[in-house]
Amino acid sequence: MNEEGDENGQSEAPASARRRLLMLGAISASAVVTIRPALAQAAGSVLNCEIPVPDPVRAGNWIAADGKLVPPATQGAFPPARRPLTGEEVRNALATGSPYRGVDHEASRAYTNYIRRLQHGNSGFTCFASLQMPRG
Numbered sequence: 001m002n003e004e005g006d007e008n009g010q011s012e013a014p015a016s017a018r019r020r021l022l023m024l025g026a027i028s029a030s031a032v033v034t035i036r037p038a039l040a041q042a043a044g045s046v047l048n049c050e051i052p053v054p055d056p057v058r059a060g061n062w063i064a065a066d067g068k069l070v071p072p073a074t075q076g077a078f079p080p081a082r083r084p085l086t087g088e089e090v091r092n093a094l095a096t097g098s099p100y101r102g103v104d105h106e107a108s109r110a111y112t113n114y115i116r117r118l119q120h121g122n123s124g125f126t127c128f129a130s131l132q133m134p135r136g
Contacts, residue, residue: 047091050084051124053111065106067113078107084124090115091131 054061054069061069062077070077081103089100090112099108118125 047086047088049087049127049130051087051090051115051118051127052084053081053114053124055123057123063107063110063114065110065113067110067115067117069114078110081111085111085115087127087131090128094131 052059053063058069059080060072062072062074062079064070064074064077072079081100085100092098093100093108093112097109099105100111103111115124115128118128
């Protein structure tokens with residue numbers, strides 16, 4: 001027996017092609033079943049991730065209205081957030097402008113400006129970047 005045909009002269013190519021297609025279909029279905037829960041879990045974890053304001057390295061600083069870090073007790077600046085903000089809180093603040101729980105509008109706006117200024121390497125950057133990803 002060879003690839004050209006079997007002992008009766010019949011070609012095996014259509015049968016092997018069908019087997020390959022069936023295997024690919026099974027693998028694809030398996031991938032969909034595996035990926036969808038992972039995406040749902042990832043979306044949930046994005047909402048539960050945390051963004052410290054400011055990040056621990058700069059914890060002694062206050063936050064100016066424009067989101068820049070300034071020395072403590074700078075006039076017009078706000079003390080650091082008492083707790084890290086969750087991804088869900090940040091997403092809501094970005095979408096609606098609503099203040100963070102326990103924080104007035106001005107401080108909340110300053111915290112949001114700080115978060116918008118986060119760069120790679122800052123604590124909370126990955127959480128913030130994940131919030132910017134479109135949901136499919």
